[in-house]
Amino acid sequence: MRIPCPLCGTRDRREFWYRGAAVDLERPAPDAGVEAWDDFVYLRENPAGPTRELWYHEGGCGAWLVVERDTVTHEIGRVALASEERS
Amino acid sequence: MRFSGLRVLKEGLTGNRGWTPHWRDPDPNSDYDVVIIGGGGHGLSTAYYLARDHGITNVAVLEKGYLGGGNVGRNTTIVRANYFLPGNSEFYSHSLKLWEGLEEDLNYNVMHSQRGLINLFHSDGQRDAFARRGNAMLAQGDDAVLLGRDELRPMLPYLNFDDLRFPIYGGLYHPRGGTARHDAVAWGYARGADRRGVDLIQNCEVTGIDIEGGAVKGVQTTRGAIRAKKVAMVVAGRSSQVAALAGMRLPIESHVLQAYVTEGLKPCIDHVVSFGMGHFYISQSDKGGLVFGGDLDFYASYAARGNLPGVEQVMEAGMALMPMIGKARVLRSWGGIMDMSPDGSPIIDKTHVDGLFVNCGWNYGGFKAVPGSGNVLAHLIATGTHHQNATGFRLDRFRTGRGIIDEEGKGSQHNLH
Numbered sequence: 001m002r003i004p005c006p007l008c009g010t011r012d013r014r015e016f017w018y019r020g021a022a023v024d025l026e027r028p029a030p031d032a033g034v035e036a037w038d039d040f041v042y043l044r045e046n047p048a049g050p051t052r053e054l055w056y057h058e059g060g061c062g063a064w065l066v067v068e069r070d071t072v073t074h075e076i077g078r079v080a081l082a083s084e085e086r087s
Numbered sequence: 088m089r090f091s092g093l094r095v096l097k098e099g100l101t102g103n104r105g106w107t108p109h110w111r112d113p114d115p116n117s118d119y120d121v122v123i124i125g126g127g128g129h130g131l132s133t134a135y136y137l138a139r140d141h142g143i144t145n146v147a148v149l150e151k152g153y154l155g156g157g158n159v160g161r162n163t164t165i166v167r168a169n170y171f172l173p174g175n176s177e178f179y180s181h182s183l184k185l186w187e188g189l190e191e192d193l194n195y196n197v198m199h200s201q202r203g204l205i206n207l208f209h210s211d212g213q214r215d216a217f218a219r220r221g222n223a224m225l226a227q228g229d230d231a232v233l234l235g236r237d238e239l240r241p242m243l244p245y246l247n248f249d250d251l252r253f254p255i256y257g258g259l260y261h262p263r264g265g266t267a268r269h270d271a272v273a274w275g276y277a278r279g280a281d282r283r284g285v286d287l288i289q290n291c292e293v294t295g296i297d298i299e300g301g302a303v304k305g306v307q308t309t310r311g312a313i314r315a316k317k318v319a320m321v322v323a324g325r326s327s328q329v330a331a332l333a334g335m336r337l338p339i340e341s342h343v344l345q346a347y348v349t350e351g352l353k354p355c356i357d358h359v360v361s362f363g364m365g366h367f368y369i370s371q372s373d374k375g376g377l378v379f380g381g382d383l384d385f386y387a388s389y390a391a392r393g394n395l396p397g398v399e400q401v402m403e404a405g406m407a408l409m410p411m412i413g414k415a416r417v418l419r420s421w422g423g424i425m426d427m428s429p430d431g432s433p434i435i436d437k438t439h440v441d442g443l444f445v446n447c448g449w450n451y452g453g454f455k456a457v458p459g460s461g462n463v464l465a466h467l468i469a470t471g472t473h474h475q476n477a478t479g480f481r482l483d484r485f486r487t488g489r490g491i492i493d494e495e496g497k498g499s500q501h502n503l504h
Contacts, residue, residue: 001386001394014396018386020340020501038486041500042338042429046327048389071341072389 126150132461155273174479182459204264
């Protein structure tokens with residue numbers, strides 16, 4: 001697997017650290033309640049197919065990336081800087 | 088048909104013409120007391136113990152592919168009960184005891200071999216931690232022996248004892264640990280369940296779970312609708328997809344774990360050896376292949392295959408531990424789809440839907456749990472109460488924060504285990 005970093009170009013998977021599903025982009029408010037926090041911290045859609053994830057380019061530019069990837073084929077789709085994806 | 092040494096001899100002398108299929112291939116009925124989704128090790132053992140221990144035989148196991156075609160066929164066949172924490176400790180002990188009587192019980196050769204399992208340690212601090220774990224195993228009623236370097240050397244003479252980074256100080260020996268023939272475990276349970284009247288229905292994918300008034304009523308499948316009083320989802324590797332049919336989101340992320348086998352060699356590795364610091368473990372199959380594996384690839388995946396960095400890491404660890412392995416040629420590799428839970432421990436529980444049960448989150452430890460998991464899930468389905476040896480595997484422990492079973496002491500979040 002190679003990931004096209006928007007800043008560094010296409011790089012080996014070993015340069016990246018996998019954080020997980022890109023839920024961190026929409027963190028609940030501190031007082032959102034137990035259900036919202038359970039959903040955020042623990043519960044996952046965990047799709048077999050296209051997914052949206054957070055990867056950290058620790059062996060490169062140090063940027064957090066939002067990576068669209070297929071969990072069945074390992075095909076990488078759109079990759080964007082997390083700082084620009086955050087709503 | 089009953090297996091025996093005499094029967095094998097007789098069939099061998101008469102051209103093996105007397106063997107019959109091990110189980111029937113029935114069409115699904117319209118109605119069952121219990122439907123089990125998933126014809127893997129855990130689902131088949133659940134059906135077997137429902138019939139054997141609770142007399143519930145109006146049961147169907149629905150399998151989307153073929154029996155034993157998932158993770159029970161994609162593992163490294165290790166059987167052990169060397170857990171530390173309450174919750175895990177009594178459960179895996181229970182499971183190991185079931186393993187020990189399994190072949191006689193099933194009248195099926197699952198090639199359970201208690202060749203002993205050795206966890207290596209490499210520092211004084213690690214020795215203390217393993218001494219403590221060994222004491223927990225003894226307190227549970229299982230076996231553990233703390234071996235020093237000089238006791239270990241004659242047992243495992245091929246190891247690199249003087250590695251600069253991880254010199255071997257000794258090992259925690261679990262004599263009742265070992266291996267089993269993974270496919271035969273699935274087949275033995277399938278045959279045992281079938282002989283007690285359970286319908287094993289293959290090529291039957293569940294496409295919907297019928298829920299009315301908060302209670303389960305049955306399932307929709309590619310072979311028609313099936314009504315059921317109770318339904319159990321036993322589909323580690325596809326847990327999130329099946330649970331979604333009941334409107335559930337699980338605390339599960341699916342990862343790939345790779346494993347490898349070499350060409351067949353003469354006997355050289357007599358035990359299961361685990362090198363935790365290198366995330367490497369190995370045993371030798373009865374066919375002679377060295378079966379070994381390492382850590383996750385560490386990204387979500389349903390591909391049932393991994394990437395080369397994972398391969399490289401495992402091979403390097405193997406070479407560091409036992410340089411002789413470099414002479415063996417790798418025959419093939421495979422990847423299992425691991426239900427990773429936040430604390431690294433499984434889930435066996437009721438759900439928010441009456442009559443719907445979930446069994447998932449086996450991380451990378453599901454194979455040894457096959458007998459225990461089915462046994463305690465059958466108990467839960469039949470009696471409505473948790474088995475005394477499986478009270479901790481609660482679905483709500485993450486939401487409440489109570490009863491987290493973090494065996495590795497890493498924390499309770501995704502991607503830590």
